[in-house]
Each structure stands twice: as structure tokens, then as C-alpha cells.
Amino acid sequence: MTVKDILSEKMRKGTLHMTLLDPAKQDAAAAAEISRTAAELGTDAIMVGGSTGVTQENLDETVKAIKAVVAVPVIYFPSGANAISPYTDAMYFMSMLNSRNLRMVIGEQVAGAPVVKKLKLEAISMGYIIVAPGMKVGEVGEADLIPRDQPKKAVAYALAAQYLGMDYVYLEAGSGAPQAVPAEMISAVRSAIDIPLLVGGGIRDADTAARAKNAGANVVVTGTVVENGEYMKRLESIIRAVKS
Ligand code: 1GP
Numbered sequence: 001m002t003v004k005d006i007l008s009e010k011m012r013k014g015t016l017h018m019t020l021l022d023p024a025k026q027d028a029a030a031a032a033e034i035s036r037t038a039a040e041l042g043t044d045a046i047m048v049g050g051s052t053g054v055t056q057e058n059l060d061e062t063v064k065a066i067k068a069v070v071a072v073p074v075i076y077f078p079s080g081a082n083a084i085s086p087y088t089d090a091m092y093f094m095s096m097l098n099s100r101n102l103r104m105v106i107g108e109q110v111a112g113a114p115v116v117k118k119l120k121l122e123a124i125s126m127g128y129i130i131v132a133p134g135m136k137v138g139e140v141g142e143a144d145l146i147p148r149d150q151p152k153k154a155v156a157y158a159l160a161a162q163y164l165g166m167d168y169v170y171l172e173a174g175s176g177a178p179q180a181v182p183a184e185m186i187s188a189v190r191s192a193i194d195i196p197l198l199v200g201g202g203i204r205d206a207d208t209a210a211r212a213k214n215a216g217a218n219v220v221v222t223g224t225v226v227e228n229g230e231y232m233k234r235l236e237s238i239i240r241a242v243k244s
Contacts, residue, residue, distance in 0.1 A: 127161025135174025190216025
């Protein structure tokens with residue numbers, strides 16, 4: 001069964017939660033420990049990636065350590081073709097649709113595609129749409145940010161992703177964003193498209209996670225929340241809100 005099939009089956013039953021770990025932010029053993037806890041608390045997949053500082057070495061080490069302790073899929077969330085790991089279960093083959101830089105839209109993908117083929121990796125295509133404030137990823141990706149009060153613009157990008165044949169759409173406010181993607185934007189996109197919708201960036205508590213879920217996110221992604229040593233209770237309440 002492919003990772004996409006596993007996730008589709010789970011999505012039919014409800015909203016999923018995914019935990020994002022940046023290999024540049026902790027060592028492999030710490031990433032594995034967080035992943036084990038997140039999986040025990042019910043997270044549905046571990047995403048590994050970051051905007052800067054991901055190397056082949058820290059990526060491979062982190063993925064291997066996580067794979068050794070969890071049964072849920074481990075999915076690479078790349079920022080470019082500089083590092084691609086053979087150890088993940090799948091990778092998002094993503095295009096930052098609202099980047100002004102063609103390299104982020106198609107250049108890195110062209111560079112990475114032969115590697116994905118060679119490694120026989122499962123590629124899950126994804127339209128990646130950066131919503132204001134966008135944070136680091138908006139900056140390094142040179143995104144033409146979707147204004148928070150323009151859901152129609154987000155809908156147009158998401159529909160374009162669907163018509164281009166992409167598997168998923170990801171609405172991203174940016175890691176550590178002071179505000180998550182607005183609920184109105186999530187629900188506008190959800191009602192316009194038929195493919196799964198991931199939402200992340202700035203979701204640090206159960207209320208915000210519940211708002212994203214209730215607005216129609218199929219997958220709620222959290223990253224920063226596990227970077228604080230005292231994350232367990234918070235992550236537990238976020239996952240409970242996503243699953244209830
Ligand atoms: C970043 O959307 C993810 O790609 C997670 O964001 O770190 O703010 O949870 P946070």
C-alpha cells in the first residue's frame with residue numbers, strides 16, 4: 001500500500017494530524033524521541049523538513065532515527081533538491097505555486113526528479129501556497145504572499161493545483177507564524193477543491209487546531225509546538241482537538 005493510499009483511507013474517517021520536525025533544529029536522537037511521543041499521542045505521520053539548514057547528512061540521520069521508533073509514515077517535506085533521502089516512506093513533490101522565483105515553482109523539481117526516480121521514492125505531488133505572514137519560508141521562497149483577507153486568491157491557486165493534477169494542496173502561514181491561516185480561507189478552499197487540504201503554520205494550541213479542522217482542513221500540521229521541552233500536554237490537546 002502506498003503512503004498516499006494509507007493517508008486517503010484515514011482521511012475518509014476524519015481529520016489527520018501530522019508532526020513536522022526540522023532536522024536542523026535538534027539531533028537525530030531528539031527527533032526520534034519527539035516522534036515516538038507524537039505517534040503515541042496519535043499523530044498520523046511525521047514530516048521531516050525545514051526552510052534552511054537541511055543537509056543530506058542531517059536529513060538521513062534524522063529520518064533513520066525516526067523510522068527506527070515509529071510505525072506511522074515518515075514523509076520528506078523538502079525545501080529543494082539539495083538533499084533527498086532514500087530512507088523516507090514518501091516525499092511531497094511540491095511546487096511553491098505563488099513564488100516569484102521559477103526555481104521554487106519548477107527548477108528544484110526538475111533537478112530532483114531524476115533522483116526521485118533513481119531512489120524509487122513515492123512522490124506525492126502538492127501545490128504549496130504561502131499565506132501571509134509567510135515567515136521564513138515565504139522569504140526564502142520569494143513568495144508573492146496571499147493576503148489574509150483574500151480567500152478568493154487562495155481558492156484560485158488551489159484550483160489551479162487541482163487542475164494541474166496535484167494530489168494535495170497545502171495552505172502555509174509559515175512556521176512560527178503569529179497567526180494561523182484564517183478559517184474563512186480554509187473553508188473557501190475546502191469547498192472549492194476535491195483533493196485533500198493540508199493546513200499549517202502558527203498552530204500552537206487546541207483552539208487554533210480545532211478551528212482549522214472545523215473549517216475543513218483534512219490535515220492539520222504542527223511543527224514549532226514540539227520544539228519546546230514541555231510540549232507533551234500541548235501536543236496531546238492539539239491532537240485530541242484534531243481527532244475529536
Ligand atoms: C511549517 O506549517 C508548518 O511548514 C508548521 O508550522 O512550526 O508554526 O507549527 P509551525
